Amino acid sequence: MRITQKKNVADLACEYHIASGNSPWLLKTPSLRQVNFSEHVQELMEEGPRQIESPxxxxxxxxxxxxxxxxxxxxxxxxxxxxxxxxxxxxxxxFGKLLALSNGLRIKAGNGTDLNRNAPSAGNLGSCEMYVLSVNMQGVDKGLYHYDVPSHQLKLIKAGDFKEWISRMLLLQAELSEAGALIFLASNQARLRSKYGPRAYRLGLLDAGHVSENIYLVSAALGLAVTATGGFIDDELNSALNLDGVDDCVVLVLAVGEPG
Ligand SMILES: Cc1cc2nc3c(=O)[nH]c(=O)nc-3n(C[C@H](O)[C@H](O)[C@H](O)COP(=O)(O)O)c2cc1C
Structure with missing residues (x-):
């Protein structure tokens, strides 16, 4: 059974997958090597994680x-x-430890001062951003936040009790609104696309997958309960986080809490 209302979407997904494959002719293209050292790609790597100002x-x-x-x-x-x-x-x-260890910055192994992330990412572009919904946390008011990696802070996007909204935004999973917090993994597609073109979508999903596994592993080590879900209403979630759903889009949600 198809679980999407959109006509031919499954076929488009297959077409996308095939069209974004790498062909052997790429090896004969000198620009393939050059792109790694081009100015705009170097700038992307130095750009650092996203920062959202909130007073x-x-x-x-x-x-x-x-x-x-x-x-x-x-x-x-x-x-x-x-x-x-x-x-x-x-x-x-x-929870702070969980965010930092899953996708925070650290000094690159074997390299004095260079920083990279605790999760591997395509081209070291750190395409996966973390947003947080505080539902039932000690010392963190209820609301939507962005995790600011360099300062190890949550930056407030919108305060409020979103519990009722969670049951509309997540598909048939009311039990997840009992979590202490939801983590939204958002893919910065624009960043990946400017280096990788049509292959960006694949790479963005893989980057988020690595962060998700780190969240699972660190949660296990910290004694926290966690579950991932791909069952959410994209437009509803992206618009709450002020993401356009194209250049930036949520690709996975993880519910985290003290175990019941
Ligand atoms: C990409 C992804 C999406 C998932 N979506 C859901 C979901 O919508 N609802 C849910 O209850 N669990 C979801 N899970 C959790 C899986 O059901 C779970 O990992 C699987 O049953 C194996 O169990 P384990 O993680 O305890 O080993 C998801 C896991 C992943 C990695």
Missing amino acids: IGNVQFESCDHPVDMSLADVLAKRRSSREFSTQPLNADK
Whole structure:
């Protein structure tokens, strides 16, 4: 059964996939090598994460000096999707740690001062942005925020109780509105497209997938419950976050909370 109302969308998705494939002739194109060193691509890499200015209601997280202490094997064994959340508010320190370790900046391994992200990303362009809806958090007022990577802050987009809105925006998943917070992974497609052209869409999804897995693993290590969902109404969510849905679009939602 097709679960979309839009005519021929499945066919268009197949066409897109085929049309955005790399052909062997690319290897004979000198510009393929040059593009990595071109001025505009260097500028993109140096541009850094997105910053949204907000004069009020911002939340500064504690610095993340003591990360998690659990073996990778144990974290992998503990990782699971859990849809049962406690009514206890989500601990803000743990949540700040979760954001920073999943997609924050760190000094590049083996390299004194250069920074890159805790998640791999195509061309090191860091295309995946994190937005947050605080539903039931300790020390963070309810509302929509953008996670500002360099300052380790949540920047307020809109204050308010969005619980009722969540049940309209998520498809048939009312239980996720009991989470402490929702994390929206948004793909900065414009950034990727200016380097990769039509292949950007594939790469943006992969970048978000890596961040999502980090969120799962760090949640497991911090003892938080988490589940991802692709079931949301795109227009509803993008417009709440002031994203145009084309150059910037939410591609995955993760519900996080204290375990129930
Ligand atoms: C891209 C993606 C989308 C998902 N969408 C949903 C969803 O809409 N609803 C849900 O309850 N779980 C969703 N999940 C969670 C999966 O159902 C879950 O990962 C899978 O059942 C395996 O269970 P585990 O994560 O506990 O190993 C999603 C997971 C991923 C990676």
